[in-house]
Amino acid sequence: MTVQTDQRALDELCVNTIRTLSMDAVQRANSGHPGTPMALAPVAYLLYTRVMQHSPTQPDWPGRDRFVLSCGHASMLLYSILYLTGYDLPLDQIERFRQLGSVAAGHPEYGHAPGIETTTGPLGQGISTAVGMALAERMLAARFDREGHDVVDHRTYFIASDGDLEEGIASEASSIAGHLGLGRLIGFYDDNHISIEGDTALSFSEDVGARYEAYGWHVQNLGEDIGLDSLEAAVHAAQEVEDRPSLIIIRTHIAPGSPNKQDTHGAHGSPLGEEEIRLTKQVYGWPSDEPFFVPDEALEHFRGAVERGREAEAAWRERFDAYREAHGDLAAEFERILARRLPDGFGDDVPKKGPDSGMIATRKASQEVIQWAAARVPELVGGSADLAPSTLTLINGGGDVEAGTFEGRNLHFGIREHAMGAIVNGLVLSGFRAFGAGFLIFSDYMKASIRLAAIMHIPSTFVFTHDSIGVGEDGPTHQPIEQLVALRATPNLDVVRPAGFNETALAWRHALRQTNRPTVLALSRQGLPVWDPAGVPDDAIERGAYVLHDTEGGNPQVVLMATGSEVHVANDAVKLLEADGIRVRLVSMPCLDRFAEQDQHYRDSVLPPSIRARVSVEAASPIGWHRWVGDLGDVVAMEGYGASAPAKILYQHFGFTGEAVAARARVVLERSEAS
Ligand SMILES: Cc1ncc(C[n+]2csc(CCOP(=O)(O)OP(=O)(O)O)c2C)c(N)n1
Ligand SMILES: [Mg+2]
Secondary structure (H helix, E strand, C coil): CCHHHHHHHHHHHHHHHHHHHHHHHHHHHCCCCCHHHHHHHHHHHHHHHHHCCCCCCCCCCCCCCEEEECCHHHHHHHHHHHHHHCCCCCHHHHHCCCCCCCCCCCCCCCCCCCCCCCCCCCCCHHHHHHHHHHHHHHHHHHHHCECCECCCCCCEEEEEEHHHHHCHHHHHHHHHHHHHCCCCEEEEEECCCEECCEEHHHCCCCCHHHHHHHHCCEEEEEECCCCHHHHHHHHHHHHHCCCCCEEEEECCCCCCCCCCCCCCHHHCCCCCCHHHHHHHHHHHCCCCCCCCCCCHHHHHHHHHHHHHHHHHHHHHHHHHHHHHHHCHHHHHHHHHHHCCCCCCCCCCCCCCCCHHHCCCCHHHHHHHHHHHHHHHCCCEEEEECCCHHHHCCCCCCCCECECCECCCCEEECCCCHHHHHHHHHHHHHCCCEEEEEEEHHHHHHHHHHHHHHHHHCCCCEEEEECCCHHHCCCCHHHCCCCHHHHHHCCCCCEEECCCCHHHHHHHHHHHHHCCCCCEEEECCCCCCCCCCHHHCCCCHHHHCCEEEECCHHHCCCEEEEECCCHHHHHHHHHHHHHHCCCCEEEEECCCHHHHHHCCHHHHHHHCCCCCCCEEEECCCCCCCCHHHHCCCCEEECCCCCCCCCCHHHHHHHCCCCHHHHHHHHHHHHHHHHHC
16 A cells, blocks of 8 residues: 555544544434534544644643534534544543533533533524634734734634524624635535435525625535545635635535435434444444444544644744743733733722713713723723614724724624624634623524523623613614513523613623623613712622612611612602602612522612512513512513603603602502501
8 A cells, every 4th residue: 555545544544433433422322413423524634633723732722723613413523523633522421422411512512621612503603603703813913913923823614504504693794704804714514405304405595605705705615526635725725815704615415424314314413323323334344333433543643633733832832932022011911811811900990970960871871981991901892783873882992893904992793683792702702802782672683692602601791772661762673671581581691780870880890800601781772860879889780789778777668679770760759758758768780680699698688578568660571570579569560562652751651650650669568568
């Protein structure tokens, strides 16, 4: 045999190792997706052994190339290649694929094992998050690279399936990736003609390549010509194109080599079966029938990635050391940002305003606070989905991020909320403190991305203004009702609805201080009075709720509790009740999620169990409030959709006035006294 055929045989053995591991793991779990990892094995093999700069033993090395498996259902592809190339994802975890406690979960989960760059599974999220990562790379390069010192110059690779490219979010993200000319984004489209219900011809017939060309991508369609050399040549061609993202279309066959399952949708999401695995291994000329068999020579070859990775990392470190010599401050700043450390002293001088400041909408307060935060936290970047004049989220003097100009801080996502959510996550995964802004009603459009941020424990910030019927004349389509409760129901997500300027300032500080939890800020469109900052404790958001006003002596008969703009409505009721000699406590609850996490002692100190006359006021769904008002309490909320009218009229119409709330409080008080 010649050296070349030796290499060919070894390549084939390695590719087949990925395939057999994938089918064995799915079989053992009796659940999972074998066919696609089998088909994509050559791509993963090529990327991880010949193309990508990555270091299995230093998986967080900043200079590494990123890889995102957008079709997360093909997770065994990623687990196989990570194990084989020497990441800390041992074979016994793969043997326990999809079992409780295994890092090899059903879909790749960020944080479970090194080398998993983002959580994928909801189709379209991965490719869109990858766009955020590729954008982050350009933005970091613009900030940190200097003449002769390219410390940021990695690439982002992804694999997307039919489902990924059918999803709307992928279209949004791909459109903006093309617009921004993200040349370091290189993806494979697995054109296998199969999805769950059968042939993709059932529902997918556009020319995907033409579509991506129209987005401004560089497109190569390899058809069936997907030998390693062709794949590698295509990647090199893609790398040459620096001003456009690249898509490499490959016509694969799901479950290749499987005599009875290849090219069938049956190979998508079910084990092949013991017998079919035996037959397939025969077709591969596989040397063993033992499940999870890994040939020594294959493993040894894969593990070459460890040494190559160490060398690549060391070379980068050397470059970084030279950079540090030349630009010490920048190097320290780069390390600070990637470590997610805020600048020293951040938050000590949070802005405050007094009641004489007039009426200020919390979106307007946020606008001012953003300037304060942006001046202190250079990694704070963000943008909105074409609503910046309304969300008031521009960073003054921050500059715009545009194709070829990536040093700016203001992103313009266009009207692409869902992609905005995923791109923000990609930016945050890359070190930025990024936010995306829109109207609270459109949080529905990006809920899936918000949820992934929460699952991944990353501190993305989502700024939602126009947070109630206070939107006014735009009417029910624009008036959020159930959005707050849906977001509050999302685990590991803080939903903060500040009541005025001072809570808004603390809310932004809270969001920026997070390292493992995303934050939603729900802000008012309409102007609100400003409380005396002396009454707003420094930990108002972290505690979630606090006593804003209390009866003298602290022995109230009734407790009113509210969030955001309705704190002021409740306060009007307080005045009316007090005029009648009723002792009232007013509780502001800017973050119910945090309040629920406080210990019983604190919660009882705010909402004393002995006081059962309680009324909550929030112009949104009542769901969730009964816990806080108790059996005898009352929930002033929106029981249906809003209407189109001026905000003030709507507040009157739906019972959000001091008079209406006071009347409900009187009923509750009578009821509690009678009980
Ligand atoms: C947003 C979303 N919708 C639905 C699913 C369920 N699902 C998983 S894979 C898949 C489609 C499979 O087709 P394709 O993407 O072509 O993957 P292949 O079968 O080729 O591996 C679907 C609908 C999902 N994971 N995410
Ligand atoms: Mg498919």
